[in-house]
Amino acid sequence: MKGPLSSLKILDFSTLLPGPFASLLLADMGADVLRVESPGRMDLVRLLPPHDGDTSASHAYLNRNKRCIALDLKKPEAVEVVKQLVGEYDIVLEQFRPGVMDKLGVGYEALKAINPRLIYVSITGYGQTGPYKDRAGHDINYLALAGVASYTGRRDTGPLPLGVQLADIAGGSLHGVMGLLAAVIHRQQTGEGQQVDVSMTDCAFSLNGMAGAGYLACGVEPDMESQALNGGSFYDYYRTRDGRWFSVGSLEPQFMLQFCQAIGRPELAARGLSPSAEEQRLLKREIAIELEKRDFADWCERFAAVDACVEPMLSLSEAVEHPQLRARGLVVGVPRDGAAPQRQMACPIKFSAGLPEPRHIGMPVGAHTEEVLAGLGYAETRIAELKAAGVIA
Missing domain, CATH: 3.40.50.10540 (Crotonobetainyl-coa:carnitine coa-transferase; domain 1)
Structure with missing residues (x-):
């Protein structure tokens, strides 16, 4: 070959x-x-x-x-x-x-x-x-x-x-x-x-795919933690009780609902689409509180069956052994x-x-x-x- x-x-x-x-x-x-x-x-x-x-x-x-x-x-x-x-x-x-x-x-x-x-x-x-x-x-x-x-x-x-x-x-x-x-x-x-x-x-x-396009066409200057994908929304990393991290990318409503149900807070789902920076800050705080109630392994088990764009942050040694990368x-x-x-x-x-x-x-x-x-x-x-x-x- x-x-x-x-x-x-x-x-x-x-x-x-x-x-x-x-x-x-x-x-x-x-x-x-x-x-x-x-x-x-x-x-x-x-x-x-x-x-x-x-x-x-x-x-x-x-x-x-x-x-x-x-x-x-x-x-x-x-x-x-x-x-x-x-x-x-x-x-x-x-x-x-x-x-x-x-x-x-x-x-x-x-x-x-x-x-x-x-x-x-x-x-x-x-x-x-x-x-x-x-x-x-x-x-x-x-x-x-x-x-x-x-x-x-x-x-x-x-x-x-x-x-x-x-x-x-x-x-x-x-x-x-x-x-x-x-x-x-x-x-x-x-x-x-x-x-x-x-x-x-x-x-x-x-x-600068989206941020650059927004600035050149509309004059919107991006800043840290000011946009949906750079920390300005609930789309972010969250610490678990034992100091590990989870990535939460549940942007679409159907994913956000599944995520909020999995953490026991279904009422938070409707707030995911809020354009208010203050509302997003408060939502992130609520999510952070819930994620810190359980250890990393507990959340891994809970989210394994949930299709909500939520995944654990792995070390390289863990990534090498992940079944998806192995497959x-x-x-x-x-x-x-x-x-x-x-x-x-x-x-x-x-x-x-x-x-x-x-x-x-x-x-x-x-x-x-x-x-x-x-x-x-x-x-x-x-x-x-x-x-x-x-x-x-």
């Missing part, structure tokens, strides 16, 4: 999270992904704890199913290898600040001259243009500038540092994959390649050298034709350098010379 993207060959220059998560999805769906790393400047994710043996668990996951070569792009011999590779690997994914790849001699224009069908996907914090294009940033900065953080949090304590890197993944990774695949379809129709400019800040701004096969064993398969999160996209089995975890720096160069026609003696000169590893 090859997977739906088995015809794609991708040269991946990215590090850290956004680009590698994007190429992980592509590799899981069958694409041939070849990572290009520096032999002297390690991807910091390789050092990120916790470690499974000598391997960072994050690196092993983000880079599974990918081959990797180590090239010092500051050396002309390494640039020549890249230019040879783009004759076959006609999709490039990179995550450097604008202009860096150009300075190295492997920017879009330089590689397009070799292969006009080249698709060149650039994921950056602020995009290829604009006054911030050369500015450093991280996920928290992109969410702050895009307005997302301004209404995500509590009035008393302020914005929340999210546990999931929203701008990196939903912004850079997922939009990067969408842009790449759209460019592939365009190339199939026209024969033309192109550069795809993905800004994590731009994408985070577009995630969906969201944990998979990935082969690795000399040890039992490593448990990892599976590709979340299901295809009726299936996907190929995971091939291997993320590999050591330059694990496939000699194999790739041999495939390009390099003799063993030349490969040894390049290794001795520090061009490859």
Whole structure:
């Protein structure tokens, strides 16, 4: 089984999270992904704890199913290898600040001259243009500038540092994959390649789906705990007697009625639709009082048979064992050298034709350098010379 993207060959220059998560999805769906790393400047994710043996668990996951070569792009011999590779690997994914790849001699224009069908996907914090294009940033900065953080949090304590890197993944990774695949379809129709400019800040701004639409069309500025879905209504998390939490999303009247009946307060159901902020505050207080009367396990048992958009907040260890996630096969064993398969999160996209089995975890720096160069026609003696000169590893 090859997977739906088995015809794609991708040269991946990215590090850290956004680009590698994007190429992980592509590799899981069958694409041939070849990572290009520096032999002297390690991807910091390789050092990120916790470690499974000598391997960072994050690196092993983000880079599974990918081959990797180590090239010092500051050396002309390494640039020549890249230019040879783009004759076959006609999709490039990179995550450097604008202009860096150009300075190295492997920017879009330089590689397009070799292969006009080249698709060149650039994921950056602020995009290829604009006054911030050369500015450093991280996920928290992109969410702050895009307005997302301004209404995500509590009035008393302020914005929340999210546990999931929203701008990196939903912004850079997922939009990067969408842009790449759209460019592939365009190339199939026209024969033309192109550069795809993905800004994590731009994408985070577009995630202001409802709040942003309301502000731009109606001038309604969102604030923390001011809207139905950000803590301004009973749609929220509630603590149980033993300090655990439940999520209550019973927005529709039929769900709200079932929820209120389950907590023994059916008279509260009619108040769920009240637009009054004060009424919602009082309703939340009543719900909080009821939820704190029982332990987490008691509520789990009670709500198991109630279809009311109410679910327990699980830890990761509990989520892994939840029957729904187990039924969906969201944990998979990935082969690795000399040890039992490593448990990892599976590709979340299901295809009726299936996907190929995971091939291997993320590999050591330059694990496939000699194999790739041999495939390009390099003799063993030349490969040894390049290794001795520090061009490859």
